[in-house]
Amino acid sequence: MSPSEAPTTDLEVHPSKIKLYGTNGVQCRIHAISEHLMDALYSESVVAKVWNIASKAVSSSKPPILYPEYTDEDGIYVYRTLDFWTSGFFPGSMYLLLERFTRHPQITHRSGQTKDTLTPWPHRLQLEYLCRWWTTNLHANALKRDTHDLGFMIAPWATKSWELHRDPAAYNSLVMAAHSLASRFNTTTQCLRSWDVCITNRYSFTDPSQDFLVIIDNMLNLDLLFWAARETSNKGLFDVAMMHARTTQKHHIRDDHSTFHVVNFDSENGGVKAKFTNQGFSDSSCWARGQAWGILGFMQTFEWTKEISFLVTARDLADYFIAHLPEDGVPYWDFTAPITEVSPRDTSAAVVAACGMLLLYKALKGSPDGDVYLFKAMKLVDCTASKFLNSPTSRFEKVTSASKVPVYPSGCIDGHEGDGFSSMTVVDKSGSKIGESILGGATINNYEFAPRRWSNHGLVYADYYFLLFGNMLLELGLAKLDDAKPGKKVDSVR
Template sequence: MPPSAMAAKRALEDRAKTITPQTDPIPQPLISALYAESAVLKIWTVAAKALGSVTPPALYPEYTGKDKSYVYRALDFWTSGFFPGSLYLLLERQIRYPSFYNRDSASDNGNPLPHRLLLQHLCQWWSANLHQNAAKRDTHDVGFMIAPWAIKAWELHRDPKAYGSLVLAAHSLASRFDKRVQSLRSWDVCHTKRYSFTDNSKDFLVIIDNMLNLDLLFWVARETGDTALYEIAVAHARTTQKHHIRADKSTCHVVNYHQDGTVKAKFTHQGYSDESCWSRGQSWGILGFMQTYEWTNDESFLQTARELADYFLEHLPEDSVPYWDFDAPVDASCPRDTSAGMVACCGLVLLYKALREREEETAAQHYLDSALRILDGTVSKFMTPSPAKFGVDLSETDLTTFPDNEPAKQPGTLTILPSKSTGATTRVANGASSFLKCPETILDAATVCNYEFASRRWADHGLVYADYYFLLLGNMLLDLGLVSR
């Protein structure tokens, strides 16, 4: 990274640590939801199914079916990094905010939580097979596959293999940069019932989602001093800024370029129409440009993020939970997208942080309040129930000892117990083949794709990256000191 940019970023980081929030406390119901034991339990219940397996997981959760249980995808699918990323976010809470984590997540009921070492084992177990994705050069999604867990693995316990995978993944991603287009290619192929692209010599497809993969390039550029990665990330952001954003500050999902860099066509792959504003695409833009601003301190990226955020907020319904597309006809069957809301919330919190650093207090507070409104609407309507809680099985803690009067016992076994409200009496041990049946995601009402010409449509379900950004939001608020530790 150029020395000036690196110095600016470190100065911003140092300044952020000295900022004392002047906001009213975050409402307790939102704190209780963000750091609920039930949220930890849902992630743990899915993760613990892999305990004792002969090799690490090869299939990864993506979305929930009609029974609210996860449907899994192959390890090279673009969403594979989010579930281990969620595990690492929980581990980060234990390591960086242990007093808060133990107090607010568990002690109200005196319940235990997964031990830090066991949680770290599951983090590494669930990511063990994902290192191979770092070498993939056939997709821009290598950032999503690697960064959510590998950056935390390095920052929290200096995992050298994770560091190596991050560096390799960044160079794999950078291999997709075209100097003529000044952009990273997103997809090599793309199919719907309406169109099909298969020839890279004729089409250069770029999606707004790709903004989220720039963080990987910036991170590795800082760690290794590779200025080329930094320059590629900035160039891609500027090209996206120029061609994906409409005059009214809504975003286009896909831009197809000629090989000389001129625009060939603009259309959607997951939204309502080519001219509509797909809500998650807009949220990818908000968070992506804010991350880019944090790395570069370039005012234009901050301004772009604000404009995208303002459009997003102006088009929210009364309850602040976005519909899947801001231009789709709204009726009883129109699906929401809680994942769009959670991604946007993370971007809004970064806007709050940036504007506080600039001493623009009123504007900063506006974006924080807006994030909390989206969060409130989401948890009020679409946070899934849980009939279970953590417990301890003490039945096998008495062992024969010498001397005979030895008072010590083995620790109990972490279990999942029915909540009192369920009226159930069966205790279910962690790792058992059967367990209390409850929705496996923290949030519901997400939408993968509802485009009418899509090869397949998914709507109104739980979604692994909705939960990931929900947990990330909680960690961001802790990091900014907006929640008491």
């Protein structure tokens, strides 16, 4: 079924109720994930792409200090230094795969191959080692007090390291990062400062004493504060996160439920000096990824606080997002920008929003209200993968060392006597340009006055949230091996 043939839905929006209708006015429910979406989320190629980057550091004498951010015209990752705000996402992707290997090992062998023909994957302990290797130098970022992005820099990998291994260093870094982030809170503005400075070809904010800049993205960093507040029984951290969320709720959201990207507060009286964009089309437009940050951020806040107003806000933002999707289901970089043949999409906005919609389903589970968000979340990722999934032809291949080793007694290892040690490599069977990222079609910044504009590329956090979406489905019990056996009929969400 093509995206244009997908079941249409009409949403009757009310603060307390959403009704879902099928094409004939019949309510529909999602019972299984399409085979296409299962293949996209859990294929060997997805793991191989991450492993291909991660394994480059295996032979290094020192742990990495450079981390992939976006891909160039040839599909090759461009790297940034470890203190850049995106540094935590690639290790976070590695930890998401480690979580699958650890908690859902059956999902890694769903290709229908027999036991005898199944391609060997890297051992879980190899991946665990690389996870630790890639994060060794990132602990130092927890001390940074010049950025709001500590949630992005620390939480994607450190939270999983603590959950899976009870790693004390990860725990300490999470707590330290939370306190570093909280140091940016201002009691007058009732929120955390996002940027100290902001310079474009249109405006320049260089004096933090005059301007207090807050961006919608900052909602995603509250999760770190809530986590540390629970773990250390620190009510102060909880209160900071709550106050920031309420301030964002009050000032970043328009009456039509679209969002402003940046709000500049007066730090002396808490008043609003200006509302504008740094990455969208215009000050009055709706930047797609900013809208997505809002959906996921307010849902995370609701999960911690159970305050209904945050749930309602997230639903309002999600409904706007859904209503402004194009026919093929993949958002353009800005919902209200003029559309031309060269208008860029943003797959990162799609997968971030989809994760937020899954949390909406979780909160409203068992009701038609929840079903609509589950349907829309899976359709959103399915359409995104259909259009922008890079060639899923990367595979693991065993490479046996050329050196032989004597084995005693002879024949004790069937078929491997004297073969030495083997390693894993990643190969591509398509013969075409591989593309190191899982997804293409992302847009970092297409703002007219940005110092530099990026679009139509792979992006490390698009891949991270794509993988996170897959793990969330597993956690919710929505992605099961039995539902994905070849030949088994499932409901399509495309």
